[in-house]
Amino acid sequence: MSQPVQLYNLQQIDTKLDKTRARLKEIEIALNEDTVIRNAQQEATTVEGNYQTAQKELKRAEDEVQSQQQKIKNNQKTLYGGSVKNPKELEDLQNEAEALKRYLSVLEDRQLEYMIAFEEAEAAHKASQTNLAEVEEQVAQQNIDLTDEQKELLEFIPKLESKREQAVAGIESEEMATYTQLREARHGIAVTEVKDKTCNACGAALSASQAQAARSPSKITRCESCGRILYVK
Template identity: 35%
Template sequence: MNVGFQLFQLQSIDSELDHAQNRIKEILTAIETDKNVALAKKRVETMEAELRKIKSDFETIDYETDQKKVKKAQSEANLYSGRIQNPKELQDLQAEIASLNKMLGELEERSLEQLEKLEKAEEKTSVLQNELNKVMTDFETGKSRLIAEKGNLENTIKNLSAKRSSQETQIPEEQMKIYVRLRNLKNGLAIAQLQDSSCSACGSSLTAGECQQVRSSSQLFYCTSCGRIIYGS
């Protein structure tokens, strides 16, 4: 029995299993959170906060305008009522009304500016909300595909696991222990191939005699550089 070949076959199965399992992890992460959706939501939330601030400022200006209008109406009523005869008081009322007119003019300008900001902010919020809706739709569509892919991978893993169990029974216990130890030490890759007189894992060159030993089925050959088992057909 060529143990090297049996281990190489097992490594091929394990590599496929590793790939499938890692891909499932990636899928689970992808369907739980999506950075594009999170970013789009953050933009909408930021814009909505800005919109609320603009609305609040606009309402404050509107309130101040109403207060000034009430005050002006009261002052004008006092001025034209005929009840006040004192020239100084009349002069003060006229000055107050003039000051209120000036403040109302300034408030009107601020109100128009704020209204323009409000309209732009509402338009931008609408655009960002539409972008979020599109990103979420794309995410849900992609999520459906990923869930389908996950189902296929789970079937693949089931079949590979059965194949692995069968393959493992053909390998002596001692060689299995060596294989498992190397898998743990070498990031999952215990077996390398002989390719152009070199180790396929680390690229280290082998002599002609070493290549002959690799091709021999009598014993396992270990790469002198990376320590992996090298298999050569």
């Protein structure tokens, strides 16, 4: 097998290895990432606090209404019970009754406001709990899928490394050194195809002589622009 073909095949293997290892890093980060769940939990906690506050405020408003209603009952019992005969006292009781009823109206309006606020808080609470459950389920399934993919990729790497060893064994040391240097300098791509008389890596146009030289089965031709090894299928 010619050196250009061997180097190209090695490049294909290394590219697969690079992509596989990069994907494994992405998976590791994703598996350790819990921002989505933490955000959902934080939201649920905040909404839970608002819900409990609204519940307490409504209960207090209901108690105040009940207390005021009891005051009115006591007032009416005294007013119409016959125990009070003095006209001035009766007038005072009547005035008190009117004041108590006016304040009851205020308390009932307040109770209605708290009831509406509670219903909104209750709806938000249910929604946040549903959202949290859905997020936890989605993340759990995602982690299962990622773990399965991780396992497959970890099993794939040794196979690629074995192929790489075989490919390297057939390449001369000088050309291997050039290849390694180019890989380090050119973001992992040392060998690139020629497409439409251009370097597929940097896009530089090749002269007719360059394009022809790149077809040689034994001679290594490099792009004059980026220095990568050129290969024609």
